[in-house]
Amino acid sequence: GNSVTQMEGPVTLSEEAFLTINCTYTATGYPSLFWYVQYPGEGLQLLLKATKADDKGSNKGFEATYRKETTSFHLEKGSVQVSDSAVYFCALSVSLYTNAGKSTFGDGTTLTVKP
Amino acid sequence: NAGVTQTPKFQVLKTGQSMTLQCAQDMNHNSMYWYRQDPGMGLRLIYYSASEGTTDKGEVPNGYNVSRLNKREFSLRLESAAPSQTSVYFCASSDGTGTGGYEQYFGPGTRLTVT
Numbered sequence: 001g002n003s004v005t006q007m008e009g010p011v012t013l014s015e016e017a018f019l020t021i022n023c024t025y026t027a028t029g030y031p032s033l034f035w036y037v038q039y040p041g042e043g044l045q046l047l048l049k050a051t052k053a054d055d056k057g058s059n060k061g062f063e064a065t066y067r068k069e070t071t072s073f074h075l076e077k078g079s080v081q082v083s084d085s086a087v088y089f090c091a092l093s094v095s096l097y098t099n100a101g102k103s104t105f106g107d108g109t110t111l112t113v114k115p
Numbered sequence: 116n117a118g119v120t121q122t123p124k125f126q127v128l129k130t131g132q133s134m135t136l137q138c139a140q141d142m143n144h145n146s147m148y149w150y151r152q153d154p155g156m157g158l159r160l161i162y163y164s165a166s167e168g169t170t171d172k173g174e175v176p177n178g179y180n181v182s183r184l185n186k187r188e189f190s191l192r193l194e195s196a197a198p199s200q201t202s203v204y205f206c207a208s209s210d211g212t213g214t215g216g217y218e219q220y221f222g223p224g225t226r227l228t229v230t
Binding site: 032034036041042043044045046049089093100101102103105106107108 | 119145146148155156157158160163164165171205207209210217218219220221222223224
């Protein structure tokens with residue numbers, strides 16, 4: 001079956017530090033990969049995505065590259081801000097007509113950025 | 116364009132009581148999902164619906180029922196609430212048919228406590 005493993009948290013960084021949150025996956029077929037962010041008290045929202053190998057997704061200074069050879073989709077940001085404090089979820093979705101677009105989510109990584 | 120809306124935002128139930136969580140989306144999406152989120156356990160899929168009139172079980176369906184009333188609305192019912200169902204419930208939708216992995220759009224969540 002499909003699975004997503006992400007770096008355990010919590011992660012605590014100082015403002016302007018470099019961020020990496022690791023994500024690896026196993027999947028049958030050709031998955032699309034996603035990072036979602038959840039701010040306190042809110043639902044998840046899409047941060048970025050990549051739909052094929054070597055694609056780079058980017059948004060709000062965050063980036064992740066779809067690495068098929070290492071089955072990874074690590075999230076990076078060069079300089080984090082206090083406002084980036086949130087829970088980050090890695091997810092995949094395999095393109096099958098019959099699977100209703102279901103996604104497989106990692107367990108989430110909590111990031112706290114201190115001023 | 117409100118996206119995905121959920122009602123109520125908060126609810127407290129006594130053991131054995133019943134209630135229905137409501138969800139609606141205005142994006143004309145085919146697929147809808149119900150998740151629960153518990154501390155340290157990530158997101159777990161309860162039920163999903165690929166289209167109006169169809170529903171399928173997810174990972175943790177016991178104790179829940181769902182209805183896909185029309186393309187917009189997908190409700191989750193707890194017939195006899197138990198303390199183990201204390202959780203945050205999220206509804207999501209995606210255009211999850213055909214090929215191409217599709218991102219999911221989440222509602223703000225319902226915070227349910229069963230005493």
